[in-house]
Amino acid sequence: MKILIVGAGATGGYFGARLADAGRDVTFLVRERRAEFLRERGLRVAGLERELRIEPKVATAGQLGGTFDVVLLTVKAAGLQSAIADVAPAVGPETVIVPFLNGMAHMDALAEAFGAEKVLGSVVHLVGTIDAAGDIAVLRPLARWTLGEQGGDASERLARLVAEVSVPGIDVVPAQDGLDAMWQKWVFIVSAGVVTCLMRGPVGDIAAVPGGAGFVADVVAEAGAVAAAAGFPVSPGEQAETVAFLTEDGSDFTSSLYRDVTAGLPNEGEHIVGDFARRARSVGVDTPLVDLALLQLRVHEAGMARG
Known part of the structure; x- marks a missing residue:
């Protein structure tokens, strides 16, 4: 082959x-x-x-x-x-x-x-x-x-x-189902990207402050609602695993999107978060946290374009 x-x-x-x-x-x-x-x-x-x-x-x-x-x-x-x-x-x-x-x-x-x-x-x-x-x-x-x-x-x-x-x-x-597998990962990477880009730090630091773990859970639930409305629901067990991973005590995990943004590199914000937000609109799901992260990413890109 x-x-x-x-x-x-x-x-x-x-x-x-x-x-x-x-x-x-x-x-x-x-x-x-x-x-x-x-x-x-x-x-x-x-x-x-x-x-x-x-x-x-x-x-x-x-x-x-x-x-x-x-x-x-x-x-x-x-x-x-x-x-x-x-x-x-x-x-x-x-x-x-x-x-x-x-x-x-x-x-x-x-x-x-x-x-x-x-x-x-x-x-x-x-x-x-x-x-x-x-x-x-x-x-x-x-x-x-x-x-x-x-x-x-x-x-x-x-x-x-x-x-x-x-x-x-x-x-x-x-x-x-290959598409279902792709949606499951998309929910994770959107959640990780939104959490780390909005809070500007690794997940262990985010979870360690008051309200941090609740914020992570809200982001994961918001992303999961989009997948469910699109016909690719994430199981409660998988959502719980995502929340646990993104709130692990002392974890230095950051999303690849966050790493690209903080390094001043080209990033996939529109491809990952922007398209997710557009599909959320198409299935009638409100995503205020995803939208806020997307706005931040777009402002960052505008600043990069200005030099």
């Missing part, structure tokens, strides 16, 4: 390195600068029981030779449209497209470009970053990949893909 991974950042690089290390046929589609770096240094993953290093096959836009069986889109939202254009020559009649992006807006874009029938629902959990050396640093021992057909039908192609990507270092979970 020929696998094309679009992007070689922390997430795409980690999953691609694991697949290639297990003997899978993996090619990374990256920008020229990243391609040069990977050719010279290799793709390295630190923070594991041993450093993982591979000599990756890389290609840049215009260098793809033929179609691939699977395309894994691991770019962030800002790079989605250019990635769609770059990857188009690699998509054939039987190609399966699996996005790693958060939220749901990208599913519409991929359906418009390639047809919804080509796209699987997919959720990845990995806590990692690109370190100062340009390598991938894994920060927590978690690498889970949940994927499934949209709408929940079992399929032979899903079974084949699950078998192909089930390699050491990746916990692969077939989902009964």
